[in-house]
Amino acid sequence: MASEPKAAPLAHHFDSYLQQKESASLGMWLFLGQEIMFFGGLFLAYTVYRWRYASAFAAASNDLDLRLGLLNTVVLIGSSLTIALAVRSAHLGKRKDLVGFLLATLALGGVFLGVKSIEYAQKFAHHLVPGPHFRFEGADPTQAQMFFTLYFFMTGLHALHMIVGMAILVWMLRPAAQGRWTPDNHNFVEGFGLYWHFVDIIWIFLFPLLYLIGRHHGA
Amino acid sequence: MSETVTASEAPRENYLNRDHSVASWLLTRDHKRIAILYLIGISIFFALGGLMAVLIRAELATPQGDLFPADVYNRLFTMHGILMIFFFLIPSIPAVLGNFLIPLMVGAKDLAFPRINLLSWYLYMVGASFTFVSMLWGGIDTGWTFYTPLSTTFATGQVLLTAVGIFIAGFSSILTGLNFIVTIHRMRAPGLTWFRLPLFVWAHYATSIIQVLGTPVIxxxxxxxxxxxxxxxxxxxxxxxxxxxxxxxxxWFYSHPAVYIMILPAMGVISELVTCFSRKKIFGYHFIALSSLAIAVLGFLVWGHHLFISGQSVVAGTIFSFLSMFVAVPSAVKVFNWTATLYKGSVSLETPMLYALGFIGVFLIGGLTGVMLATLGIDIHVHDTYFIVAHFHYVMVGSAIMGYLGGMHFWWPKITGRLYPAFISKVAAVVVFIGFNVTFLPQFILGYLGMPRRYHTYAPEFQTWNVMSSAGATVLGIGYLLPVLYLLWSLKYGEKAPANPWHATGLEWQTASPPPLENFEVTPVVTEDPYSYPDGTLRPKEVPVGV
Structure with a gap:
């Protein structure tokens, strides 16, 4: 670890750290706005087909592993806590804490993806991956296949966002250790925190929409 | 070469001459240089798309399919649409003029995220390259609309490759919009309140909202x-x-608002031109500013008028019909305000003003036929005919290009520091206007008579109007070629431009032409409303005079 902190300087085109901070923050929120619209297309498709194929969706939902889904929900909420603490550490200028919380977030993200891949492997083994090998015991396999198409699309896109986030986390470790982010200027950490929370929130919607819809039918 | 350097225009360092290396261009984070990079990129793809238009009009000069088989023709009009929409019209004014001017107009040193701005250009170029390669590989024949299941199951061309290209280019558009919004919110010079912003900036703000919220859906x-x-x-x-x-x-949730991505920036340009060349404070500033936002919002609520015959419910069709007519209100607000600005102004018909007046004429026809098409009965009658083709070319092609060329001629001295010959540029503006109308007016008639779009053959009784349209396209082609020639010529031989050749208001004219690296020697402080032209004063005394 470098002893001399290499603090991030004020970019040449800004007049003050405040202006830079507000710009970064607004930019991140707008980016998340476009992310919502990006996922929005899938949520719309989900709404349309769930409305149309309600019972097949409920039946197919029961083939998801609720325990693993719940575990992942807890893991992801935990990672939201650690990233929030990381942002706080950057705000207070606590370099070691920052690195520690980033590592913790990274680890929880890894657990999430590990559990997710176990789930994907199970679906693959049970022929629940849409395509020519798809097999479903219930009443309407085509409609159930639509559920799984959306399941893989939505969770896959979510996982992709996790992977991108984790790549950024890895990249952040070095500058965090070197003291690049100061209490004055840690917009990157703040922005990343927003991104990570966003990915978390997407999951918070996905979990009930995908895992819980069949439960109250007792199917 | 007339190198008459006046005292005030002594050679000084500016964004163009301070470094000539290739790397200084390809790795630049200066919004002005990125604007030039975009200008080069979109000019190439406009030329390609234009070439395809030439081939389409050549084929349609006769009723038989004598130049291309149907399959090739389908690919031609598809690639024409894709290139022109995604790689010319959508980025044209925002990425070139907006990029160059917004930081100048708000008195900032650069856009809020210069590196993301450069990334946008690379995304654009990569996306365009994918699309270009897919063209060389045989292209696609689905129409630019990619309707399923044709595009997903039956089409044989390079659908995937083209789709990847458009996907990537979409993020270029999103990031540009994001950059503009943040810049307009956070980077304004002291004293530059929201209602002191030039209307060009307001128009781009509204456009950026559509880009950020609409593009991810496509x-x-x-x-x-x-x-x-x-x-x-x-x-x-x-x-x-x-x-x-x-x-x-x-x-259509994206692609209808995308029409407003193309037209709103052009409207922003026209607001600048009309007031400058009327030497009069613009009429109804607040209405024009807020009508841009109204168009952006309403534009998101009218997509269903593309689905009138797609099995949409009658109730939905009726609601979409009503909303589509409603979007004409803010558009009309703009046209009336421009007209009121002209009224009793000291109008001077410089080249940019010719384009501005041309815009109003073309947009009037495009907009009014839009109201016709919003009517369910008429739309079903002319659906998929040349009436539709004529309508959308008037609205998003004619209007957008009039705005683009008008803006290009207005700010060319600022961008390049050179003046272009006045007479020939006026001739070109007239040629473009005539060429455009001769090309597309007959298509309204053809469509109303029942000629369907997207076929390479047609019934012989349609030939006269088609020949007229093809002849108009030739004139239009010359009209587009002329500015390319004299603007390139002016780079080397044009007279040096003063800081403010049009005696216009606006911060961009208060700095040198071309501007220095960080735009202003000192950050400007704004103390007055925009367009404070003293009403009824003299026309600009110094206008670009031919060399």
Whole structure:
């Protein structure tokens, strides 16, 4: 670890750290706005087909592993806590804490993806991956296949966002250790925190929409 | 070479001459240089798209399909549409003029995120390259609309490659819009309140909202189409329980507002030109500013008028019909305000002003036929005929290009520091206007008579109007070629431009032409409203005079 902190300087085109901070923050929120619209297309498709194929969706939902889904929900909420603490550490200028919380977030993200891949492997083994090998015991396999198409699309896109986030986390470790982010200027950490929370929130919607819809039918 | 350097224009360092290396261009973070990079990129793709238009009009000069087989013709009009819409019209004014001018107009040193700005350009170029390669590979024949299940199941061309290109270019558009919004919110010079912003900036603000909120929807839609095509799974094919109409809803949720991405920036340009060349404070500033936002918002609520015959419910059709007519209100607000600005102004017909007046004429026809098409009965009658082709060319092509060329001629001295010959540029503006109308007015008639779009043959009785349209396209082609020639010529031989050749208001004219690296020697402080032209004063005394 470098002893001399290499603090991030004020970019040449800004007049003050405040202006830079507000710009970064607004930019991140707008980016998340476009992310919502990006996922929005899938949520719309989900709404349309769930409305149309309600019972097949409920039946197919029961083939998801609720325990693993719940575990992942807890893991992801935990990672939201650690990233929030990381942002706080950057705000207070606590370099070691920052690195520690980033590592913790990274680890929880890894657990999430590990559990997710176990789930994907199970679906693959049970022929629940849409395509020519798809097999479903219930009443309407085509409609159930639509559920799984959306399941893989939505969770896959979510996982992709996790992977991108984790790549950024890895990249952040070095500058965090070197003291690049100061209490004055840690917009990157703040922005990343927003991104990570966003990915978390997407999951918070996905979990009930995908895992819980069949439960109250007792199917 | 007339190198008459006046005292005030002594050679000084500016954004163009301070470093000539290739790396200084390809790695630049200066919004002005990135604007030039975009200008080069979109000019190439405009030329390609234009070449295809030439081939289409050549084929349609006779009723028989004598130049190309139907299959090739389908690919031609598809690639013409894709190149022109995604790689010319959508980026044209925002990425070139907006990029160059918004930081100058708000008195900032650069856009809020210079590196992201450069990234946008690279995304644009990569996306365009994918599309270009797919063209060389045989192109696609689905029409630019990618309707399913044609695009996902039956089309044989390079749908995936083209889709990837559009997907990537979409993120260029999103990031540009994001950059503009943040810049306009956070980077304004002291004293530059929201209602002191130039209307060009307001128009781009509204455009950026559409870019940021609309484009991701087409991105996810394209992704779904790609997956359906590649893995034979998906949400649009009835074979898999999907619904093709869902595709149309998602597609038009972006692609209708995309029309406003093309037209709003042009409206912003026209607001600048009309007031400058009337030497009069613009009429109804607040109305014009807020009508841009109204168009952006309403534009998101009218996509269903593309689905009038797609099995949409009558109730939905009626609501969309009403909303589509409603969007004409803010558009009309603008036209009336421009006209009121002209009224009793000291109008001077410089080249940019000719384009501005041309815009108003072309937009009037495009807009009014739009109201016709919003009417359910008429739309069903002329659906998929040349009436539609004529209408959207008037609205988003004619108007956008008039705005683009008008703006280019207005700010060319600022961008390059050179003046272009006045007379020939006026001739070109008139040629473009005549050429455009001769090309597309006959298509209204053809469409109303029942000539369907997207066929390479037609009934012999339509030939006269088609020949007229093809002849107009030739004139239009010359009209586009002329500015290329004299603007390039002016780079080397044009007279040096003063800081403010049009005696216009606005911060961009208060700095040198071309501007220095960080735009202003000192950050400007704004103390007055925009367009404070003393009403009824003299016309600009110094106008670009031919060399």
């Amino acid at each position: 991105a996810i839609t394209i992704l779904l189409v790609g997956a359906e095509r590649l893995f034979h799974i998906g949400v649009f094919d009835p074979k898999y329980g999907g619904d093709p109409v869902l595709f149309q809803h998602l597609f």
